[in-house]
Amino acid sequence: MLRDIIKKEIQDTIMSPRFVFTFLLCTILILLSVYTGINNYQAELKEHSAAVALNRKNLEGQQSYGTLAGLGTKINRRPQVLSTVVSGIWEAVGRVAVVNIAYDPSMIDSKYSSNPIFAVFGSLDLTFIVKIVLSLFAILFTYDAIVGEKERGTLKLALSNRVPRDTLILGKAIGGFVSLLIPLIIPLVLGLLILMIYPNISLSGGDWLRIGIICLLFLLYLSVFFTLGLFISARTTRSSTSFLILLFIWVTFVTIIPKAAVMMAGQIKPIPSVHKITAQKDAYLQEIQKEAMTEYKKFSDENPRPGKDKPEERERWNEKYKEWAEDFQRRLTGKIDEKNAAIERDYQAKMRQQQKLAVNLSRVSPASALMFSTMSLARTGVDEHERFLNSVKMYKPIFTKWINEKMMRSLNLSGGEQPKPDLSDMPQHEFMPERFGESMTRVLPDLFLMVFLIILFFVGAYVSFLRYDVR
């Protein structure tokens, strides 16, 4: 009986026009996205090696350690091979960090900044297609699963037989799911096959493991919408109502919750504005200036400047004043730097808190959960970006130390020509991409959330159907 229902459900769907339409569109979109993903990756790879070579040449061309110190070295981030399926935020954040003795390093030169049209449309990666297009298909396949059969009258006819309702809903769920998977799995496997046999794309075993889990997440994500569709279709009496409700929930999940989460996080955990930070710094500066005045007054009170008639004492006083002033100056700058650093740290900490809150709030939506988890797995997300930036920040003092030593030595050598920089012992920036276990710890909550939603919606559909008015 269950088998008959499953078979019928699959046959019924496969023979429907929407199946053909979905299958075609899925195939086109998935293959297109894998293809563009591969192309982008290869272009990035080329650009990357060109940029690395250029940087090397630039460094070697420097005449002295002094100019090298000012120019600094450029750290080019290696493109991620899994950006072919999940482009993540890597197109929006910079690809290059300049490390020199002057500034705090930051990432510049993103793909979006070099060609803003990319920013307008975003990339057509596989995650996007699954998140937007396929989830809509999942709804399209299920919005009338129950209510449609009621409207057609086939539910009554079926239930005039010895058919337990739980068998019927189970059969419909399994059959419907299988027929949703067909137009998804076939092009997906084709896409992965292309990825596998494409020259110059080498995927390690670890990468395949990650891809496997990304695919699992895709599946779970679509199951969420599938069971949701089943649930709503078992709670409505008209398929048009069911479709509208589902569309509304879909819009809420896919666009509203993520945006609202960011806004809410901004309200709950506000970060001070740039103006405020500047004002804070200025206020401290004024405070310090006032302090300087009083300290100076104190000094001059305790050490009255001898009159013009005592040149020797006056000379000594000048010496003493110079010493005091230098020391005082150093202390003040130290204080200011410390304060500024503290303000900056505080700002960063608050920003991170806000980000974290925004991420966690938005995770209620399976669409966000999908985004974050696949980005974690593809290592193209915020966390990997931060890890990279941190590695660059950690590299900066190493580089600075090296270049300073070199400069000192070349100064000591001084006299005639400055020596040409020798790069052979220049410390290199190193970055270890995140290991699988660490990525997974961030993926698990999203995975569990989706599983939870699937169970919730399925139980909802099941219970609703047992009491569904079939007339």
Add this chain to the structure above:
Amino acid sequence: MLEAKDLTKKYEDGLLALDHLNFKVEPGEIFCMFGANGAGKTTAINLFLGFIPPTEGTALIEEIDVVKEPLKSKDYVSFVSENVMLYGNFTAYQNLDYFSKLAGKRNLTKAEYAHVMKRVGLQEEAFDMRTKNFSKGMRQKLGIAVAILKDAPNLILDEPTSGLDPKSGQEFLDLIIELRDKGKSIFISSHDIFRAKQIADRVGFMLQGKLVMMKTKKELKGEDLNKLYIDYMQEHSGAE
């Protein structure tokens, strides 16, 4: 055998759609229930099939209480609904095959399906056609074919002749008589007094949820059922 004992249905909105309905349909008997639109015929059928719970009373199929043993009772009844709808993407064959399997008839051959479809008067070209292109009458015939294939001892038909052309209507009557002669209990709700009169062993008139009159074939002999019905209805609706 179909039996209603004080069967009563009051909808959530307070409407008393069925008021202490009592009747029995014996094996080898055709019972025709007449009544104006909204009289409560479909409500009674929905109660027999367990689609809605009764407010009071019981519906029995082969002496099985349909509330207590909903699944078991369905083994003994075939149902043709008012407006038969099928899986539009399926052909007539596929529809028959699916519903027969649900009915527990798993080993039917294509020839048997074809035979039954012929018997209900479906033209042969339609056997392999997708039913979304079927007319109402064609769907009705296929619905009857589904019921025949189930081969249950009881048959419930809700306005079965409503979409049929005169020839098909006559063929349908012959079919019903054949089934009755095989000993099935047949309950038909209908407006079609002219046709129903030819086959009914017993008729009942329903008015606002009440079975107000019941007559056997013998009692009806020589009477003009049509006139009787209209007179009766006028009389009673006038009285209220």
